[in-house]
Amino acid sequence: MKPQSTPAQDPASKERLRLWLRVLKTNRLIEAELRERLRLEFGTTLPRFDVMSALYRNPKGMKMSELSRMLMVSNGNVTGIVDRLREDSHLLREAVPGDRRAVRVRLTAKGIIEFEKQASAHEGWVSELLSGLDAETCHMTTELLAQVLTLKEPYNEN
Amino acid sequence: MKPQSTPAQDPASKERLRLWLRVLKTNRLIEAELRERLRLEFGTTLPRFDVMSALYRNPKGMKMSELSRMLMVSNGNVTGIVDRLREDSHLLREAVPGDRRAVRVRLTAKGIIEFEKQASAHEGWVSELLSGLDAETCHMTTELLAQVLTLKEPYNEN
């Protein structure tokens, strides 16, 4: 029985709650803005962009389970997004030689070209939305936030 | 035509992107954990909790449009969540005297009692999940993140 840090005994509790609400708000604002721009400029969605981004960084392809771990979403969710991306010929599925259960997914040439356009715009939008913070402040904030994740890092890549 | 800060010309772009990815990751991890605990402990969801939280802080009730602005979600979304909360008698809808278009929503006694239990547990969970940061660090990080939102604050409450 590990002693639990309940609100009453822990004076940092309120500040932690405030920080969480701020993270939540920041996330929602930026996600809403990025979602709208992805829709208007490229006719795509944030989940689709996330999947393509992961695949772009792994040109040899990824298994479905790797994708879901990396993106922190459920297995079934990835199935649906990949299905829809495949309908647009942005990616393809192929068998994994040694394992007949698994499926490897990777971007097509069309998908690569399309994603590079999207990623370029995306980086500009993020920079614009975070224009209130200079490089050094961003770096510090990133480091501070990284301390949150002391538990449960299923797919620690960077 | 305001000059746009594109990646090439702005050296802070990469750091901003890194910060955004960190915010995204932190948000996903904490949301996933809170969602699971709300489901297991209280049989509820994060959106329901958010709606009840907003109503708890506004005992006299809120109009649907106020709710959707406050929570930064669409109007139609609030309709659905409120409908389901009403099925459980956690809240009720009532007419707004001067305006026959509008609807005011507020917690029932049952909803208040239930939310207080949930909120207490919720604060403990958040504090536990952010236990890697002490009060002062939390405060500083909150202030830094607050600088992100220089644009588009539709419902600036705190």
Add this chain to the structure above:
DNA sequence: GTATAAATGTTTAGGCTTGAAATAAATAAC
């Protein structure tokens, strides 16, 4: 080898979320 467990993916039911269209009521223009 055979039984058991674990891993990979899909399917399904239900809820969340959006943007767009529709309805109704209040406000503004004139």
Add this chain to the structure above:
DNA sequence: GTTATTTATTTCAAGCCTAAACATTTATAC
């Protein structure tokens, strides 16, 4: 006062997302 615009809300289709159940294949125990 009538018309046009804006505001408040709901409905709808489509996509996102999860947890649970399922099927298949692989790995482990013995």
